[in-house]
Amino acid sequence: MEKEGKGTLSEIYQSSKKLLMKTRDGLEKLERFEFSTFDCFDSPELFAIKKDISQIQTLSADMDRLWRSIGSKPQRDLWKRKVEQINEEVESIKEGLDKLLLRNQKRIMEAKDRAELLKRANGDSAHVVRIFDEEAQAMTSAQNSSRMLEEAYSTGVEILSKYSEQRDRLKRAQRKALDILNTVGLSNSVLRLIERRHRVDKSISYIGMIVTIIVVYMFWRWTH
Structure with missing residues (x-):
């Protein structure tokens, strides 16, 4: 089996699979607590997931160089497919994380908008009542x-x-x-x-x- 400074192709593959499992569990944890908090951008889990995704992508690039140097075509095709699966899984996790962050950002903006509207409504209640009174008077005058x-x-x-x-x-x-x-x-x-x-x-x-x-x-x- 071809080797690199970080280990054999098989060892790198096993490391990437473990990181994939860890990263997927971390993403599921964030999704479970998605509606219990408005802001997950500063959570330690988020930084850990991003770090693991980056590491998996680095390992995938290492494996991509190693499987190309395998002499046996059947073995080379097998490892090519395994590396492709790793890339597909890490992209799926990355896509799920992006969607989670987008939903979280949307909820934060909606919460800010509601707070601003409530503040304006409380501050301008007299103005709103005056507008309604003027409209009612204008309607009565027209009638x-x-x-x-x-x-x-x-x-x-x-x-x-x-x-x-x-x-x-x-x-x-x-x-x-x-x-x-x-x-x-x-x-x-x-x-x-x-x-x-x-x-x-x-x-x-x-x-x-x-x-x-x-x-x-x-x-x-x-x-x-």
């Missing part, structure tokens, strides 16, 4: 304005409706009066006078409706 606008609109519609009813009644009364006057044979001058009065009343009705519309529009603009 009042909307209600006033609806009432003004309803009033305007009612006024216009009354003007329309009065105009219809006036037309009917005027038609009856004209019929009566025609019956009794009044002069054309009297009829023209009545017609002019009818046009004046109609103008007054139109002016009243226009003024009402303007008042409703100005009130709507004022409330908005």
